[in-house]
Amino acid sequence: MPIENVDTDQIIPARFLKATERKGFGDNLFRDWRYESDNTPKKDFVLNNPIYSGKILVGGKNFGSGSSREHAAWAIYDYGFRCVVSSFFADIFKNNSLNVGILPVTVSPAFLDKIFTAIEADPKAELVVDLSAQSITIAATGESESFDINSYKKHNLMNGYDDIDYLQAMKEEIKQFADKSIY
Amino acid sequence: MSIKPATLFDKVWDSHVVRKIEDGPDVFFIDRHFIHEVTSPVAFLGMEGRGLKVMFPEKTFATADHNTPTINQHLPVADPLSANQLKALETNSGKYGISHWGLGNPKNGIVHVVGPENGITLPGMTIVCGDSHTSTHGAFGAIAFGIGTSEVEMVLSSQCIMQPKPKKMRINVNGKLGKGITPKDVVLFIISQLTAAGATGYFVEFAGEVFENMTMEGRMTVCNMSIEMGARGGMIAPDETTFNYIKGREKAPQGEAWEKSLAYWKSLKTDAGATFDIEYNYNAADIEPMITYGTNPGMGIGITKNIPTSEVAGGSKSSYEKSLHYMGFNEQEPMLGKKVDYVFIGSCTNGRIEDFRAFASIVKGRKKADHVTAWIVPGSHIVEQQIREEGILDILTEAGFQLRQPGCSACLAMNDDKVPAGKYAVSTSNRNFEGRQGPGSRTLLASPLVAAAAAVTGVVTDPRELIA
Numbered sequence: 001m002p003i004e005n006v007d008t009d010q011i012i013p014a015r016f017l018k019a020t021e022r023k024g025f026g027d028n029l030f031r032d033w034r035y036e037s038d039n040t041p042k043k044d045f046v047l048n049n050p051i052y053s054g055k056i057l058v059g060g061k062n063f064g065s066g067s068s069r070e071h072a073a074w075a076i077y078d079y080g081f082r083c084v085v086s087s088f089f090a091d092i093f094k095n096n097s098l099n100v101g102i103l104p105v106t107v108s109p110a111f112l113d114k115i116f117t118a119i120e121a122d123p124k125a126e127l128v129v130d131l132s133a134q135s136i137t138i139a140a141t142g143e144s145e146s147f148d149i150n151s152y153k154k155h156n157l158m159n160g161y162d163d164i165d166y167l168q169a170m171k172e173e174i175k176q177f178a179d180k181s182i183y
Numbered sequence: 184m185s186i187k188p189a190t191l192f193d194k195v196w197d198s199h200v201v202r203k204i205e206d207g208p209d210v211f212f213i214d215r216h217f218i219h220e221v222t223s224p225v226a227f228l229g230m231e232g233r234g235l236k237v238m239f240p241e242k243t244f245a246t247a248d249h250n251t252p253t254i255n256q257h258l259p260v261a262d263p264l265s266a267n268q269l270k271a272l273e274t275n276s277g278k279y280g281i282s283h284w285g286l287g288n289p290k291n292g293i294v295h296v297v298g299p300e301n302g303i304t305l306p307g308m309t310i311v312c313g314d315s316h317t318s319t320h321g322a323f324g325a326i327a328f329g330i331g332t333s334e335v336e337m338v339l340s341s342q343c344i345m346q347p348k349p350k351k352m353r354i355n356v357n358g359k360l361g362k363g364i365t366p367k368d369v370v371l372f373i374i375s376q377l378t379a380a381g382a383t384g385y386f387v388e389f390a391g392e393v394f395e396n397m398t399m400e401g402r403m404t405v406c407n408m409s410i411e412m413g414a415r416g417g418m419i420a421p422d423e424t425t426f427n428y429i430k431g432r433e434k435a436p437q438g439e440a441w442e443k444s445l446a447y448w449k450s451l452k453t454d455a456g457a458t459f460d461i462e463y464n465y466n467a468a469d470i471e472p473m474i475t476y477g478t479n480p481g482m483g484i485g486i487t488k489n490i491p492t493s494e495v496a497g498g499s500k501s502s503y504e505k506s507l508h509y510m511g512f513n514e515q516e517p518m519l520g521k522k523v524d525y526v527f528i529g530s531c532t533n534g535r536i537e538d539f540r541a542f543a544s545i546v547k548g549r550k551k552a553d554h555v556t557a558w559i560v561p562g563s564h565i566v567e568q569q570i571r572e573e574g575i576l577d578i579l580t581e582a583g584f585q586l587r588q589p590g591c592s593a594c595l596a597m598n599d600d601k602v603p604a605g606k607y608a609v610s611t612s613n614r615n616f617e618g619r620q621g622p623g624s625r626t627l628l629a630s631p632l633v634a635a636a637a638a639v640t641g642v643v644t645d646p647r648e649l650i651a
């Protein structure tokens with residue numbers, strides 16, 4: 001999806017945020033890009049083209065800008081993606097992704113171009129993301145780049161822990177801190 | 184021994200770090216947490232699934248706003264899904280002892296309007312909410328930003344979130360603003376210069392004469408939109424204007440506590456010699472009434488200018504063309520004179536009393552253009568009451584406008600206030616994304632003055648021509 005500034009209103013439009021449970025959001029992922037107003041799929045949209053498949057979503061620069069709705073990350077996860085690649089992510093989206101178990105991989109603009117070129121040449125082109133080695137590789141050409149992730153988040157993602165577990169384990173320390181707060 | 188000069192941001196951030204994790208985020212303590220009906224139900228569910236409780240219920244405040252109708256609020260909410268979310272908010276708040284200002288409560292309104300209005304928002308605080316425009320509260324010298332639902336769950340259950348400390352940016356605007364130039368124009372101008380992603384990774388401090396001379400409501404408009412340039416949040420050092428605004432509000436400290444707080448708040452400013460990762464300077468004289476022509480808030484121009492070519496606008500040509508195509512505009516066309524179908528004044532950006540005063544100042548003695556549908560939506564019940572008491576309602580009614588009830592309304596069109604496909608709306612809200620105001624809607628972001636000028640003339644009009 002070589003589009004820049006893909007915002008959270010496109011990923012999941014506000015009218016689909018009415019659920020009180022966290023499921024089924026994948027059906028409405030990119031709703032207005034994916035479907036006509038009469039719910040027939042738009043032929044020219046990538047997700048509607050069966051030739052593209054996989055667990056890695058590749059997007060243009062400034063992916064995930066806009067609202068803080070975690071629903072955007074849920075929709076991407078629920079649809080089946082586990083990794084999003086772009087040359088630039090909006091901050092909140094990046095945090096939200098990590099919190100729901102999606103790995104955001106930031107690559108250089110040049111490498112992103114290479115990925116898009118590879119996909120254009122062969123829609124079945126394979127991308128390999130290795131979290132422990134922190135590398136992303138275009139299988140066909142062997143071109144590879146390393147990406148950043150802090151060791152705390154990496155440890156969590158690899159072990160299936162989350163921040164809530166971490167915070168629960170330090171409640172006493174938090175309580176002492178709160179006792180000193182003037183608010 | 185001299186103390187190292189610190190920025191306002193450093194002072195507030197560093198005093199809220201409970202623990203530093205090596206090569207990881209800070210464990211960051213939250214003083215105030217706002218919740219609303221859309222992003223909280225799943226957090227409560229998650230918490231219950233793990234058998235957790237709310238750690239400090241008195242630090243969380245709930246209000247219903249995103250989903251609420253703006254007419255007939257006394258009736259049951261017709262949409263079952265919306266009603267369900269409102270109910271969940273009420274039940275969860277009741278269960279954990281969180282104060283809840285639901286539909287019909289005299290304090291109800293948009294979360295970022297009611298927080299400051301009731302003295303909940305104070306300088307030096309850390310404030311979060313599952314809504315990106317939480318940055319609004321930065322106007323008081325607080326660190327305030329939007330969080331996701333997992334983080335809402337963290338705050339409920341531990342009053343902390345995990346945050347890497349952002350980088351620091353300062354934006355200085357000096358000089359005097361011209362006639363008809365509002366805080367909204369200032370912030371739209373800044374975003375047009377920096378682009379919609381220009382401040383990603385940063386926390387912004389707004390400084391300089393323009394902000395020093397601005398009212399609290401104006402400062403809120405500016406900080407509200409800091410997220411639209413990608414910033415984590417924006418803040419302005421508290422000063423006499425801030426203290427005067429807070430004094431006497433319901434939840435503000437009183438008596439001795441007030442004096443103590445005040446002494447602390449006065450220390451909340453960037454020390455001389457403190458450094459930022461990046462700094463920008465702008466001149467007030469360069470700012471015109473602004474309007475957006477594209478599908479992100481960075482695509483704004485002075486209202487008398489023509490839509491730039493993609494070369495001038497920068498960025499990818501195909502994304503730019505897609506955006507203009509969606510809007511039905513062409514490069515190099517003027518914005519002045521374009522037909523407007525809808526006008527929306529409201530939202531947490533421009534839904535406060537000063538915004539309605541500004542709107543009324545232009546509408547007074549004129550009539551609404553026949554073909555324009557206008558939604559006039561106060562940010563809270565308190566604002567609604569002010570509109571009545573100050574005689575603004577009479578001016579609006581005389582000119583053919585109808586006042587609606589408070590809520591987010593057409594800002595995100597989760598309720599019935601949706602702009603139809605292909606129609607143009609001049610909106611005082613904060614986002615002009617594709618479909619934000621309804622599928623296929625076309626949004627032109629602007630100030631309340633520009634909105635008023637469009638409402639009475641039916642086309643994009645320079646409000647300075649209508650100011651007496």
Ligand code: SF4
Pocket residue numbers: 248249293294295314316530531532590591594595612613
């Ligand atoms: S008015 Fe708009 S931006 Fe503000 S809280 Fe409501 S939906 Fe969010």
